[in-house]
Each structure stands twice: as structure tokens, then as C-alpha cells.
Amino acid sequence: MGHTYDNPINVSFRSLRLFRPRKSDWLLESAFLEETMLRKLAFGLLASASALLAAASYAAQAPSELKIGTLYATSGPFASTSMQQYDGVKFWVDEMNARGGVYVKPYHKKVPIRLIAYDDQSNTATAATLYDQLITQDKVNILISDSTSVLTSVAVPIARNHKMLLIDVTGGGTPFFSKDNPYIVLTAIPVTSLWPKYIVDFLATDGAKLGIRSVAMLYDTNDFTGTEAQAVRNSLKALRSPLKLVYDHGVPTQTSSYTVIINNIRATHPDAVIEFGFPNNDIAYLRALQENGVTFNWQFANFLGIDPVPIKKAVGVQGLKDLYSYVPPSLLAHNPNFGLTLAQYQTAWDHKYANDKVPFGHASVGGYMTGLVLQKALARTQSMEQLALRKAIFSLSGKLRTLDGAFSLNAEGAQVGELLPLGQIRLTANNGMKFAVVYPHAIATGKAIYPAK
Numbered sequence: 001m002g003h004t005y006d007n008p009i010n011v012s013f014r015s016l017r018l019f020r021p022r023k024s025d026w027l028l029e030s031a032f033l034e035e036t037m038l039r040k041l042a043f044g045l046l047a048s049a050s051a052l053l054a055a056a057s058y059a060a061q062a063p064s065e066l067k068i069g070t071l072y073a074t075s076g077p078f079a080s081t082s083m084q085q086y087d088g089v090k091f092w093v094d095e096m097n098a099r100g101g102v103y104v105k106p107y108h109k110k111v112p113i114r115l116i117a118y119d120d121q122s123n124t125a126t127a128a129t130l131y132d133q134l135i136t137q138d139k140v141n142i143l144i145s146d147s148t149s150v151l152t153s154v155a156v157p158i159a160r161n162h163k164m165l166l167i168d169v170t171g172g173g174t175p176f177f178s179k180d181n182p183y184i185v186l187t188a189i190p191v192t193s194l195w196p197k198y199i200v201d202f203l204a205t206d207g208a209k210l211g212i213r214s215v216a217m218l219y220d221t222n223d224f225t226g227t228e229a230q231a232v233r234n235s236l237k238a239l240r241s242p243l244k245l246v247y248d249h250g251v252p253t254q255t256s257s258y259t260v261i262i263n264n265i266r267a268t269h270p271d272a273v274i275e276f277g278f279p280n281n282d283i284a285y286l287r288a289l290q291e292n293g294v295t296f297n298w299q300f301a302n303f304l305g306i307d308p309v310p311i312k313k314a315v316g317v318q319g320l321k322d323l324y325s326y327v328p329p330s331l332l333a334h335n336p337n338f339g340l341t342l343a344q345y346q347t348a349w350d351h352k353y354a355n356d357k358v359p360f361g362h363a364s365v366g367g368y369m370t371g372l373v374l375q376k377a378l379a380r381t382q383s384m385e386q387l388a389l390r391k392a393i394f395s396l397s398g399k400l401r402t403l404d405g406a407f408s409l410n411a412e413g414a415q416v417g418e419l420l421p422l423g424q425i426r427l428t429a430n431n432g433m434k435f436a437v438v439y440p441h442a443i444a445t446g447k448a449i450y451p452a453k
């Protein structure tokens with residue numbers, strides 16, 4: 001009995017083999033195999049074409065530019081640090097754009113960067129308005145805060161309310177970081193509670209051997225310096241150190257007169273004095289010491305190492321002799337695994353900003369280093385969603401080393417790497433000065449001079 005197939009392609013191999021194979025059957029089965037292979041090939045080509053079309057469509061969604069928003073201050077008490085940081089960020093942006101943009105993984109291509117920046121004039125109210133403008137009107141893809149904890153403090157709640165990740169460069173105030181706020185990451189300095197670690201360690205060990213028994217501490221009552229002061233108290237308590245805090249006093253950040261304060265400190269006869277302030281506070285305090293002919297045996301000034309140029313200019317080199325401060329990455333070479341070395345960066349900075357009045361300093365390094373973190377994160381983020389970008393930044397923790405040191409974050413997004421050594425000023429020829437690292441011992445370049453000569 002013969003068989004008729006209206007649509008032999010839909011007949012299974014099994015059903016075909018139920019029949020007695022005849023020449024016509026073999027021809028039919030051969031036709032079936034051939035058409036099946038063609039169908040599979042067609043399906044494969046269709047799937048490949050669909051994937052290519054989808055990829056092309058996805059790539060077409062890439063924006064013509066990546067908008068990064070930030071603030072800077074051309075005037076006011078934070079201008080020196082702010083302009084260094086801004087120029088550091090701008091250095092990285094220009095470097096990326098010279099290469100055709102920064103590679104963004106979700107778009108599988110490089111995207112040019114547009115840096116949108118406004119002058120907040122060191123005013124927190126102005127800064128708050130401008131941060132909001134960057135998010136709501138300019139609709140930036142990435143938000144970078146201005147320098148210092150004071151100018152960053154107003155950005156933290158604004159960014160959080162808008163669910164915008166705040167890339168915090170140099171605002172190390174510990175209160176900014178909490179388990180319930182995933183919209184902040186500190187990139188270029190350790191969280192403030194870690195800053196005084198080597199001060200306390202030195203005083204409790206080497207200082208004790210030198211005869212330091214009592215400490216006076218003066219600080220500004222803001223998120224940054226107030227946290228430093230609390231860290232000293234906590235550390236002394238944890239170490240069960242015999243060091244006694246004979247003076248522990250906070251003053252407003254705007255304080256400019258220190259004569260009465262210095263006299264009050266002298267009355268406690270401290271072996272060591274710690275002053276936690278911003279550059280303007282350091283300048284006013286150190287000038288008051290000079291004007292009143294007061295010299296303490298051991299004196300720490302907060303920003304003397306972080307931003308030395310304006311302090312040196314205002315106080316003079318002789319007024320800085322034997323003083324202690326932090327030694328920042330701008331004065332201490334690290335071995336990076338990504339980006340320029342300190343020497344390479346400073347050479348490039350000096351060339352790029354040859355006619356600029358902004359000095360090279362710690363915030364210069366911080367601004368550029370923050371760009372490097374973003375460059376790495378953008379190359380591995382799964383999307384441009386804010387929390388996806390945060391996740392990508394977190395993936396760099398413990399793996400990335402830049403000219404700023406080891407990049408390491410805690411669970412709240414605070415930087416816990418890049419600890420700042422303790423240094424003491426040495427005067428050099430031609431009215432110059434340099435820092436000798438005195439602690440920790442592993443990287444020390446000199447021994448502490450005590451008492452100050």
C-alpha cells in the first residue's frame with residue numbers, strides 16, 4: 001500500500017521508519033534531513049541576526065556624553081584645597097577625553113565626558129543649591145562632592161534623597177557613613193576617625209619614651225575635626241595610655257583669634273599640643289603662637305602637611321620649624337598598580353597647569369585618584385544605575401592601588417586605606433622645608449626631635 005505525504009517535513013523520523021524502505025521512502029527521508037538541516041541553519045541565522053540587531057540597538061542607546069557634576073570654591077576658607085581637587089578631577093577628565101572618552105561597559109564603547117562644575121565660594125548654602133541643580137536640572141550621571149567635610153556635609157542628605165551616589169573625594173567626616181545610606185562612597189582619604197591613629201600611637205610609645213605625659217587638644221567643632229578629636233579620646237581610652245588630656249576644647253570653625261586660647265593652653269603645662277583645624281585655623285593659630293612668643297615642646301598642626309603652601313606663605317618657614325603634621329600621598333610615593341606614579345603625575349600636572357596659581361598638593365592627588373576609581377568602575381559596572389556603580393566601586397576594594405595608596409572600603413562606603421603617616425618639619429637651604437616621616441617606624445625617614453629647638 002502506498003503512502004501519500006501532504007507535508008512530509010512534519011513527519012517524524014520514527015514514523016518514516018515504520019514503513020518498508022523503498023527507493024521513494026529513502027528519497028523522502030533524505031529530503032526530510034536536508035530540509036531539517038536547512039531549517040536549523042535558518043533558525044541559527046535568525047537568532048544571530050536578532051542578537052546582532054539587539055546589540056546594535058543597545059549600543060545605539062549609549063549617550064553622546066557622560067555628564068559628571070561637581071563643585072569647586074574659588075574663594076573662602078576652603079578655596080585652596082577645593083581648587084586642587086577640582087584641577088585633579090579635570091586632569092583625569094581631559095586625559096580620558098584625549099583618548100576618545102572613558103570606556104563604559106554597559107554601552108561597550110568609550111563615551112566622552114562632559115564636566116559640569118559650579119563655584120560654591122566655600123558657602124554651604126550655595127553648595128546645597130548647586131548640588132540640587134546638578135541632580136535635578138543638569139541630570140548628571142555621576143556626582144562628585146566639593147572638598148572638605150564642611151562642603152561635603154550638605155551634599156550627603158541631598159544625594160541620599162535623590163538616590164544619587166555621592167562620590168566623596170575628601171569629605172572624611174565619620175557621621176556621613178551609615179549602614180542605612182548606600183548612596184555615598186569615600187575615595188581619596190581615610191575616614192576621619194582613622195586620621196589620628198599614628199599621632200596617638202606615636203605619643204603612647206615613642207612619646208612616652210621622650211617624656212611626654214600630658215596632652216592639650218584644640219579642635220574645630222565640625223564633622224571633620226570634631227571626629228578627629230573624638231578619635232584621639234577613644235584611642236587613648238582603648239590603649240589605656242597613661243597620657244593625660246589636660247586640655248580638651250572645641251571652637252567654631254570660623255575662629256580667627258587664638259591668643260586667649262593659647263594662654264589657657266599654656267596654663268595647663270602640656271608636654272604636647274594637638275591643633276585640629278582647617279588651613280585658615282592653622283594659620284591664625286600659628287601666627288598667634290609667634291606673636292605671643294609661645295613655643296610648645298611638641299606641636300601638631302592639622303593641615304600643615306595636607307595644604308602647606310598657604311600656611312608656609314602666611315606663617316613663614318621659621319614659624320614651622322619642628323612642627324608635626326600628617327604626611328599626605330602628595331609627599332610620599334606609593335607603588336600603584338593603576339594610573340600614573342606620583343612623579344609622573346606631578347610632572348604632568350606642572351606641565352598642564354604651568355600658568356595656574358593652584359599649587360600641587362594632597363587634594364590634587366585625591367581628585368585624580370577619584371577619576372581612576374571611576375575609570376575602573378565604569379569599565380566593570382553592569383549598568384549605569386547608581387547602586388550598580390556603587391557595587392562596581394566596591395569590587396575594587398582591596399585590589400586597587402594608586403598614587404594615593406591602597407584603596408579599601410568598609411561596609412558603609414568609608415575609605416579605610418591610605419592611612420597618613422606622622423611627619424615632622426625639617427628646615428632646608430634657601431628658606432625651604434621638608435617632612436621627615438617619624439611614624440610608623442616601617443617607613444620612617446627620621447627620628448623625632450623633642451623638645452622642639
